[in-house]
Amino acid sequence: MGDMVKGNVAMGEAAIRAGMHMYAGYPITPSTEIMEYLSWRAPQEDRVFIQAESEMAAMKMVYGAAATGARVLTASSGLGISCKQEGVSYMNMAQYPGVMINVVRYGDGLGSLMSGQTDYLREVKGAGNGDARMIVLSPSSVQEAYDLVYEAFDISQKYKSLVMILTEGGLGQMMEECEYSEMKTVPFASWGYTGDRSKDEYRPMGMGADVYAHALEMAAKRVTIKEEMQRWESGFLDDAEYVMLGYGLPGRAIKSYVKARRAEGEKIGYIRPISLWPFPEKAFKGINPGVKGFISVETSDDGGMVEDVALYGKKYGSGFEKVPVYGLFCPPGIPTLRFIGEKFEDIKSGKMKEVF
Amino acid sequence: MKEVVFAGFGGQGVLTAGLVLAQIALFNDKKATWIPEYGAAMRGGTSNCTVKYDPEEVGSPGQEEPDLVMALNNPSFTKFVNIVKPGGYMLVNSDLVTVDTDLRDDITVLKIPGSTISDGLGSSKALNIVMVGAMIKAMGDFTKEEAIAGMNDMFAKKGKNDFEMQNVRAFEAGYEAV
Numbered sequence: 001m002g003d004m005v006k007g008n009v010a011m012g013e014a015a016i017r018a019g020m021h022m023y024a025g026y027p028i029t030p031s032t033e034i035m036e037y038l039s040w041r042a043p044q045e046d047r048v049f050i051q052a053e054s055e056m057a058a059m060k061m062v063y064g065a066a067a068t069g070a071r072v073l074t075a076s077s078g079l080g081i082s083c084k085q086e087g088v089s090y091m092n093m094a095q096y097p098g099v100m101i102n103v104v105r106y107g108d109g110l111g112s113l114m115s116g117q118t119d120y121l122r123e124v125k126g127a128g129n130g131d132a133r134m135i136v137l138s139p140s141s142v143q144e145a146y147d148l149v150y151e152a153f154d155i156s157q158k159y160k161s162l163v164m165i166l167t168e169g170g171l172g173q174m175m176e177e178c179e180y181s182e183m184k185t186v187p188f189a190s191w192g193y194t195g196d197r198s199k200d201e202y203r204p205m206g207m208g209a210d211v212y213a214h215a216l217e218m219a220a221k222r223v224t225i226k227e228e229m230q231r232w233e234s235g236f237l238d239d240a241e242y243v244m245l246g247y248g249l250p251g252r253a254i255k256s257y258v259k260a261r262r263a264e265g266e267k268i269g270y271i272r273p274i275s276l277w278p279f280p281e282k283a284f285k286g287i288n289p290g291v292k293g294f295i296s297v298e299t300s301d302d303g304g305m306v307e308d309v310a311l312y313g314k315k316y317g318s319g320f321e322k323v324p325v326y327g328l329f330c331p332p333g334i335p336t337l338r339f340i341g342e343k344f345e346d347i348k349s350g351k352m353k354e355v356f
Numbered sequence: 357m358k359e360v361v362f363a364g365f366g367g368q369g370v371l372t373a374g375l376v377l378a379q380i381a382l383f384n385d386k387k388a389t390w391i392p393e394y395g396a397a398m399r400g401g402t403s404n405c406t407v408k409y410d411p412e413e414v415g416s417p418g419q420e421e422p423d424l425v426m427a428l429n430n431p432s433f434t435k436f437v438n439i440v441k442p443g444g445y446m447l448v449n450s451d452l453v454t455v456d457t458d459l460r461d462d463i464t465v466l467k468i469p470g471s472t473i474s475d476g477l478g479s480s481k482a483l484n485i486v487m488v489g490a491m492i493k494a495m496g497d498f499t500k501e502e503a504i505a506g507m508n509d510m511f512a513k514k515g516k517n518d519f520e521m522q523n524v525r526a527f528e529a530g531y532e533a534v
Contacts, residue, residue: 001383003513004382170418174390174391176389177382177388249416334391336419337416338421
């Protein structure tokens, strides 16, 4: 049996056990416990912990440490990640691995302290300037948050890409059973700078002389990631009249809702994306060709993922291009099954119109 | 799936009380979630958390329609009395909840003099554990022995074995009061 562990604490411990060498960050609710925990835990394991003077500085510290081949982590929320975008873009250009965690608070600007999923478009569609993408993974439980952070460092090194763990205030703050895995001891990557000029290979600050080659390399890498990194959980798709899609807390809520309605005979299925980039488009392959609607369930003003549901949903299956895509947008906070149920009835009765 | 809300003044131990229930559930092979109400909190204001448990899995961890609300003060009672599931329980600390509690005829209000009981045991800090004992009895999902074993396991892992006897006495006193 595992014990009750807070989501933020589980993610901090996962980083330690995954062999993280260095953390730099700046506190912001509702992600602060990650760095509070690491401020205590990292020195115990002889890892570097830095509370930076700003979000920008923290990201540049992470960038610098990644250049030495270290396993690096930073965590923040909403606007904090906005401040980090320059560093994010530089790390993408340099193809340095690193892990970021966004414990989303609802809203734009300063936002609010409520839990939400309002950063979908920024994290999934972009990573600073340029065409870069981050691999974006989203957990629905404390155990999954732990497991994804634990694995994220390896994924990040494998694809020479930033990995973003996109989670929500509610998951960071909640407690749930969590079991920890073994402690890994990982050396610095062999390609990292050592500071010894006789050994270090010169690497240009920018893309180098051959921008064309860089473009082709990045494009090829993204094709590989799209093929290899799609992850999701789904159920009851083959005869579903409606398919709900949700990630994070709405993801677990729809799974629970769908199971309960199935027991009553309602023909409804669910897809819970775990990878958001790449979007798990393969999940659409098993859906009933007669499906009447896709429903994107998100804690958001007017949706982010709903656009991907439309884009990829209409790509698969015969006739899916005519299937309406609805947005079931939960208010700030923790989604409730009651709200999801009420809105689902509105969709079936035609009271709620499709988004796409 | 069962849902219990724990509410009171900051310092009354409601977050810990919720955690005790969640750990009891895990200890007895159930799944559980614990989530605090967070956001703009005020010193001296109310604090609450929601615990859900189920043999299989818990969907959304958020507050919806609790089977039982533990209200340790007046603001908590007033805030939550209307969301209790019909047929459910409002478990109040009758030493501090002085407002009219006869507002709904479809729920049961259990009045436990938790402060008097815990003071009688020599520790006002034991109030939350007294009320957890009463809550476990009212919910009826765990035997007294199962619950105490889960509670002791939790505090032992936190290195607080020294208080085990006190906690068990407080739990039993609350359990017997229902």
